[in-house]
Amino acid sequence: MKRHDPIPVTVLTGFLGSGKTTLLNRLLKDPQLTDTAVIVNEFGDVGIDHLLVEQSSDGVIELSDGCLCCTVRGELVDTLAELVDRLQTGRIERLRRIVIETTGLADPAPVLQAVMGHPVLVDSLRLDGVITTLDALNAIGTLDRHEEAVKQVAVADRIVLTKTDLAEDAPLDALRARIGALNPGAPLLDAQEAQTGYAALFDCGLYDPETKTADVQRWLRDEAIAAAHHHHHHHHDVNRHDARIRAFTLVHDGLVDRDAIAMFIDLLRSAHSERVLRMKGIVGLSDNPERPLVIHGVQGTFHPPARLPSWPDNDRRTRIVVITRDLGEDFVRDLFGAFAGQPAADRADRVALESNPLVVPGHRF
Ligand SMILES: Nc1nc2c(ncn2[C@@H]2O[C@H](COP(=O)(O)OP(=O)(O)OP(=O)(O)O)[C@@H](O)[C@H]2O)c(=O)[nH]1
Numbered sequence: 001m002k003r004h005d006p007i008p009v010t011v012l013t014g015f016l017g018s019g020k021t022t023l024l025n026r027l028l029k030d031p032q033l034t035d036t037a038v039i040v041n042e043f044g045d046v047g048i049d050h051l052l053v054e055q056s057s058d059g060v061i062e063l064s065d066g067c068l069c070c071t072v073r074g075e076l077v078d079t080l081a082e083l084v085d086r087l088q089t090g091r092i093e094r095l096r097r098i099v100i101e102t103t104g105l106a107d108p109a110p111v112l113q114a115v116m117g118h119p120v121l122v123d124s125l126r127l128d129g130v131i132t133t134l135d136a137l138n139a140i141g142t143l144d145r146h147e148e149a150v151k152q153v154a155v156a157d158r159i160v161l162t163k164t165d166l167a168e169d170a171p172l173d174a175l176r177a178r179i180g181a182l183n184p185g186a187p188l189l190d191a192q193e194a195q196t197g198y199a200a201l202f203d204c205g206l207y208d209p210e211t212k213t214a215d216v217q218r219w220l221r222d223e224a225i226a227a228a229h230h231h232h233h234h235h236h237d238v239n240r241h242d243a244r245i246r247a248f249t250l251v252h253d254g255l256v257d258r259d260a261i262a263m264f265i266d267l268l269r270s271a272h273s274e275r276v277l278r279m280k281g282i283v284g285l286s287d288n289p290e291r292p293l294v295i296h297g298v299q300g301t302f303h304p305p306a307r308l309p310s311w312p313d314n315d316r317r318t319r320i321v322v323i324t325r326d327l328g329e330d331f332v333r334d335l336f337g338a339f340a341g342q343p344a345a346d347r348a349d350r351v352a353l354e355s356n357p358l359v360v361p362g363h364r365f
Helices: 020-027 076-088 108-117 139-145 147-154 172-182 216-220 222-230 258-275 329-340 350-355
Strands: 007-014 036-040 060-062 068-071 097-101 125-135 158-162 188-190 245-252 276-283 293-298 318-325
Touching (some): 007 020, 007 108, 020 097, 020 125, 020 158, 036 076, 108 125, 108 293, 125 139, 139 147, 139 172, 147 276, 147 318, 172 188, 216 276, 216 318, 222 245, 245 329, 258 276, 258 318, 258 329, 318 329
Parallel strands (some): 007 097, 036 068, 036 097, 125 158, 158 188
Antiparallel strands (some): 060 068, 245 318, 276 293
């Protein structure tokens, strides 16, 4: 990788004791994860294998296998900036990837914002993906009790079920269905299976500066979301935390004006940033239809939109995956329709929406 290419960052999250460290220790044995820096929020009882032993004064440890490990003592952005600085000043020779393991209780959003939203780091880092671990034994109770656990699942690009070896009698089908309803786009993997390794969890498919391509299918997974949507039934007994989450895809056949899409994003960002947990998509623009725009945001923080050199495949539709909490799908659809130039659905609230899109007429939970 050339020095100026952004370093892919993977965020590993999951509830307390859900198996993040265990999974990471296994993953780090893969040669493809050499030259990876691992950032852990804290030292728990179980640490990264080779990391607990020593701790250098500045918190960064160089390991014999080429990995770097650091703990976050202060702000995560300072640790990230330090790593970037080391690379740029040649104090680290190679840094292919950063993995951040969040604390179990953490809301992953601030971590994602630190990666995507920092004015200086934004040129040096890119979010590759969010991996969320979920303990098959306790997940249902955890999701019932802890809203942050639901959010960790909702923002994930990959979800890994752990401890399935211990979960013989656990209602795994119910759990899988529940996860699928919260986040139908994220592949659900089993930590016990050999295939749950590097290839399945990393390089989630967004624009890769090395190959100059984007694997949009792998990244957006919009078809999985559409399929889930199709079969979606509104269960009245759905858990109150789950009921706040919505995952859907905005699809548009025509081209979109560049300013209009910028305004759409700005509006969502300014008025509803907390409610838009995740938004990612590929947009066909009228100013240069051959070069689509990639947008990628987490709770109001967006990567600088990037233009791809070309469409990755024959599907030239604009597709935007949106995951919201407490923000109705119809509202986002109507807003997008208004900016993309789609005729709004003929609903009673249409006039209100068009006259003032900041009003939230379709705000249904
Ligand atoms: N049987 C079994 N045990 C597991 C599995 N994954 C993790 N464990 C055990 O579960 C416990 C917690 O795992 P950790 O990897 O420390 O979990 P964590 O998410 O990093 O925990 P915190 O950092 O405290 O939030 C440890 O005792 C692990 O050995 C699994 O797939 N199967």
